[in-house]
Amino acid sequence: MANKNDVLVRFTDVQKSYDGETLVVKNLNIDISRGEFLTLLGPSGSGKTTTLMMLAGFETPTHGDVELSGRRLNNVPPHKRDIGMVFQNYALFPHMTVYENLAFPLQVRKKSKSETEERVKRALDMVQLGSFGNRRPAQLSGGQQQRVALARALVFEPTLVLMDEPLGALDKQLREHMQLEIKHLHEQLGITVVYVTHDQSEALTMSDRIAVFNDGVIQQLATPSDLYERPENAFVAQFIGENNKLSGKVSRLNGANACTVTLDSGGEVEALPVNVGGEGSATTLSLRPERVLIDPPEGTLPNIFDAKVEELIYLGDHIRTRCSVAGSDDFVVKVPNAQGHSRLQEGSQVKLGWAVEDCRALDP
Amino acid sequence: MAQATVDELQGLTTADGTPLRQALHRAERRAKVRAFLLVAPLLVFLTVTFIYPIAQMLFRSVHDATIVELLPRTAEAFPAWEDRTQLPPESVFAAFAADLKETRENRTIGQVATRVNFEEGGLRSTFTRTARHIDDVEDPPSWRDWLIEDNADWGKLDTWAVLERLSHPINALQYLAAVDLEYNTQGEVVAVPPERQIYVPIFVRTLWMSLLVTGMTLLLGYPIAYFLATLPLRTSNLLMIMVLLPFWTSLLVRTTSWIVILGTEGVLNDILVWAGILSDEGRIQLIYNQTGTVIAMTQILLPFMVLPLYSVMKTISPSYMRAAMSLGAPRFLAFWRVYAPNTLPGVGAGALLVFILSIGYYITPALVGGRTGQMISNFIAFHMQSSLNWGLAAALGGILLAGVLILYALYNRLVGVEKLSLG
Ligand SMILES: Nc1ncnc2c1ncn2[C@@H]1O[C@H](COP(=O)(O)OP(=O)(O)O)[C@@H](O)[C@H]1O
Numbered sequence: 156m157a158n159k160n161d162v163l164v165r166f167t168d169v170q171k172s173y174d175g176e177t178l179v180v181k182n183l184n185i186d187i188s189r190g191e192f193l194t195l196l197g198p199s200g201s202g203k204t205t206t207l208m209m210l211a212g213f214e215t216p217t218h219g220d221v222e223l224s225g226r227r228l229n230n231v232p233p234h235k236r237d238i239g240m241v242f243q244n245y246a247l248f249p250h251m252t253v254y255e256n257l258a259f260p261l262q263v264r265k266k267s268k269s270e271t272e273e274r275v276k277r278a279l280d281m282v283q284l285g286s287f288g289n290r291r292p293a294q295l296s297g298g299q300q301q302r303v304a305l306a307r308a309l310v311f312e313p314t315l316v317l318m319d320e321p322l323g324a325l326d327k328q329l330r331e332h333m334q335l336e337i338k339h340l341h342e343q344l345g346i347t348v349v350y351v352t353h354d355q356s357e358a359l360t361m362s363d364r365i366a367v368f369n370d371g372v373i374q375q376l377a378t379p380s381d382l383y384e385r386p387e388n389a390f391v392a393q394f395i396g397e398n399n400k401l402s403g404k405v406s407r408l409n410g411a412n413a414c415t416v417t418l419d420s421g422g423e424v425e426a427l428p429v430n431v432g433g434e435g436s437a438t439t440l441s442l443r444p445e446r447v448l449i450d451p452p453e454g455t456l457p458n459i460f461d462a463k464v465e466e467l468i469y470l471g472d473h474i475r476t477r478c479s480v481a482g483s484d485d486f487v488v489k490v491p492n493a494q495g496h497s498r499l500q501e502g503s504q505v506k507l508g509w510a511v512e513d514c515r516a517l518d519p
Numbered sequence: 520m521a522q523a524t525v526d527e528l529q530g531l532t533t534a535d536g537t538p539l540r541q542a543l544h545r546a547e548r549r550a551k552v553r554a555f556l557l558v559a560p561l562l563v564f565l566t567v568t569f570i571y572p573i574a575q576m577l578f579r580s581v582h583d584a585t586i587v588e589l590l591p592r593t594a595e596a597f598p599a600w601e602d603r604t605q606l607p608p609e610s611v612f613a614a615f616a617a618d619l620k621e622t623r624e625n626r627t628i629g630q631v632a633t634r635v636n637f638e639e640g641g642l643r644s645t646f647t648r649t650a651r652h653i654d655d656v657e658d659p660p661s662w663r664d665w666l667i668e669d670n671a672d673w674g675k676l677d678t679w680a681v682l683e684r685l686s687h688p689i690n691a692l693q694y695l696a697a698v699d700l701e702y703n704t705q706g707e708v709v710a711v712p713p714e715r716q717i718y719v720p721i722f723v724r725t726l727w728m729s730l731l732v733t734g735m736t737l738l739l740g741y742p743i744a745y746f747l748a749t750l751p752l753r754t755s756n757l758l759m760i761m762v763l764l765p766f767w768t769s770l771l772v773r774t775t776s777w778i779v780i781l782g783t784e785g786v787l788n789d790i791l792v793w794a795g796i797l798s799d800e801g802r803i804q805l806i807y808n809q810t811g812t813v814i815a816m817t818q819i820l821l822p823f824m825v826l827p828l829y830s831v832m833k834t835i836s837p838s839y840m841r842a843a844m845s846l847g848a849p850r851f852l853a854f855w856r857v858y859a860p861n862t863l864p865g866v867g868a869g870a871l872l873v874f875i876l877s878i879g880y881y882i883t884p885a886l887v888g889g890r891t892g893q894m895i896s897n898f899i900a901f902h903m904q905s906s907l908n909w910g911l912a913a914a915l916g917g918i919l920l921a922g923v924l925i926l927y928a929l930y931n932r933l934v935g936v937e938k939l940s941l942g
């Protein structure tokens with residue numbers, strides 16, 4: 156998606172090891188375009204913070220290059236990188252007022268007093284904290300501290316802003332509110348943001364693109380909808396959204412868009428080959444719960460299986476239905492609570508069906 | 520709402536009808552009694568070993584009944600002495616003569632002479648000699664003439680003024696002496712002549728040396744504490760052991776080892792001579808003076824600076840420094856504007872602790888202080904042990920105590936004691 160001139164940040168073959176024995180980041184290659192909102196998503200310990208710290212300059216890559224606006228960063232100290240950063244615990248300076256916190260980056264840049272005043276005021280207004288300049292960070296609520304940290308990272312108009320789980324300490328409601336607020340700021344200001352989170356719904360809400368990390372490797376780098384609808388491997392399918400897994404072996408490849416998979420439990424499934432070896436190789440089938448139909452009309456779908464309803468959980472907008480089918484007893488189907496839908500009974504026999512393209516054959 | 524108001528008017532009660540307040544009080548009393556019993560031994564211990572001796576010392580510094588008890592008639596007669604420009608009336612002389620005879624019989628003349636001598640050097644012999652002579656005399660026509668004839672000192676206003684001042688059991692004479700002040704013949708408070716001023720210079724020197732020690736421990740301790748707080752655990756543990764090691768060695772051993780290092784024939788001088796920096800005749804005197812005392816005290820008191828600093832630095836998140844740098848501040852500026860201000864409670868606590876310990880320090884100046892490195896505690900000890908002028912020792916101690924309390928109050932006012940962090 157990025158034209159070469161638009162690349163703001165480029166990681167080339169970056170590796171990082173802290174102890175000389177294990178690689179925390181293994182061979183990282185990413186291009187981040189100007190104006191993009193890129194999220195690093197992954198379980199804790201997968202190397203997201205390390206990647207961010209290498210970009211900010213607090214860790215040096217063991218191997219490879221990091222470039223910012225075409226300039227190699229390896230020997231540029233953190234304070235010369237002009238990168239704004241929001242820390243997980245906000246790192247607001249406790250001995251300074253909110254105003255002084257925001258003025259700090261401008262003062263070290265030797266801006267005039269009037270300019271500093273004006274910019275701080277603008278930044279505080281931007282996060283709706285205009286009247287809080289004289290407070291100390293300790294006198295603010297968690298959400299307000301978060302906004303101050305955000306304003307401080309933006310007040311010196313950096314080319315790039317890094318955020319390391321900035322909303323991790325907030326409660327759910329405030330977190331969702333701040334997600335939108337940050338997203339709007341990003342759109343208004345046209346800044347480039349690299350955002351770290353382990354919360355997939357946060358990543359889906361905010362990002363232009365998401366890099367899914369696991370074990371120091373980017374598993375997939377794609378837009379939120381691609382990531383959800385077209386996961387390229389079993390880890391991504393499992394990590395993003397809800398997912399049903401069926402394991403088996405590829406018995407026949409029928410061109411590029413279809414294959415037949417023999418399940419470990421015996422049945423045969425028509426699936427989309429995404430990430431499989433040749434015929435005979437093991438595979439995991441991935442199916443989104445909302446793409447499975449209950450009692451589909453005869454003959455409309457290639458995959459139809461007998462199933463038994465094990466459990467029904469009423470969730471208002473939909474009913475989560477756990478079935479046992481094709482050797483799995485943890486197969487979830489979401490039945491929308493639409494007008495006129497049929498009521499299911501626990502223990503009743505049903506048929507489940509799905510389309511070929513909704514059933515992705517991935518790595519085992 | 521309305522219900523609560525009615526209940527309040529009637530007084531809340533528990534289920535069995537006892538008033539709530541009373542029930543709560545009863546329930547809490549057991550816990551309070553138990554808590555008190557648990558701290559009672561400590562309270563008794565502190566009272567016996569700390570509060571009582573200090574009160575006793577402060578009392579002794581202003582109370583002195585030697586003269587009132589041993590020369591009771593003279594003390595009673597003094598109010599008759601109205602015109603202070605003249606010698607006292609005959610009644611005072613007569614009362615004094617009677618008292619003097621009695622002290623001779625009771626063998627208490629020595630105590631009287633010693634006490635008077637602390638006030639005015641040289642009066643001891645006047646008292647003892649006259650006491651020896653007075654035995655044989657029976658009712659002369661005028662005691663006044665007899666006494667003045669016996670010793671010219673009895674004709675001096677000063678002698679009687681001193682005796683009069685000492686005849687008040689509660690007086691500030693020791694405090695005056697402790698700050699180099701005295702009464703002149705006219706009864707006015709004046710500074711003692713410069714050549715006899717001892718204690719004010721010693722107080723000034725004590726303050727100066729304590730400040731120096733505090734400054735040096737801060738200078739040395741700050742980086743140590745910083746490394747302790749920021750280095751990886753294994754390295755910092757080793758460093759911590761090295762900081763604490765002095766605590767496990769006897770104070771005496773540590774002090775005397777400085778003699779080995781700093782003496783004129785000591786290790787340091789030997790090295791300097793060997794390296795050609797000093798000539799053999801030019802060996803420098805590093806011990807038995809202020810330099811030696813300050814060096815040794817700095818080493819001994821260093822942990823008291825490092826530990827409070829460390830405990831504060833440990834709580835400062837490394838992300839502050841990172842945030843400051845990401846905002847554009849070079850490392851040193853980030854340290855100065857962001858890290859250092861957050862260590863101030865530790866600096867305050869460490870400095871206060873070291874300073875307070877320094878101004879009362881005794882053993883090191885006594886061992887390596889020589890003449891110029893003596894501090895106020897050494898003089899207090901001298902008056903306690905050698906000159907036996909306990910009143911003056913108590914007054915010097917009282918001033919020291921007041922100084923510490925003022926300092927503490929000042930710190931509380933400026934920084935707030937609740938911010939004091941001792942780890
Ligand atoms: N300063 C460090 N020294 C040694 N190991 C570290 C350090 N920081 C992180 N690690 C290790 O690197 C791995 C990745 O950590 P991190 O980048 O913080 O992951 P994430 O932010 O995705 O949770 C973890 O196993 C962690 O233990």
Ligand SMILES: [Mg+2]
Nearest residue numbers: 200203204205
């Ligand atoms: Mg992290």
